[in-house]
Amino acid sequence: xxxxxxxxxxxxxxxxxxxxxxxxxxxxxxxxxxxxxxxxxxxxxxxxxxxxxxxxxxxxxxxxxxxxxxxxxxxx
Numbered sequence: 001x002x003x004x005x006x007x008x009x010x011x012x013x014x015x016x017x018x019x020x021x022x023x024x025x026x027x028x029x030x031x032x033x034x035x036x037x038x039x040x041x042x043x044x045x046x047x048x049x050x051x052x053x054x055x056x057x058x059x060x061x062x063x064x065x066x067x068x069x070x071x072x073x074x075x076x
Contacts, residue, residue, distance in 0.1 A: 040048065
């Protein structure tokens with residue numbers, strides 16, 4: 001890319017009409033996605049909470065084990 005092409009590309013992002021069009025496009029994309037989603041049932045929500053909690057506990061335990069190993073190695 002030469003300097004003129006770079007300036008032309010940069011000018012597109014500074015142009016308010018271009019930015020407004022980009023925002024409108026994002027808005028319509030988000031709107032389309034939200035129309036397709038549904039509220040989870042109580043059972044689905046509880047399953048999601050259980051899985052998330054199990055993941056957090058597992059990551060915490062792995063971190064604790066790694067920290068304990070390194071503390072033991074440093075003391076030796």
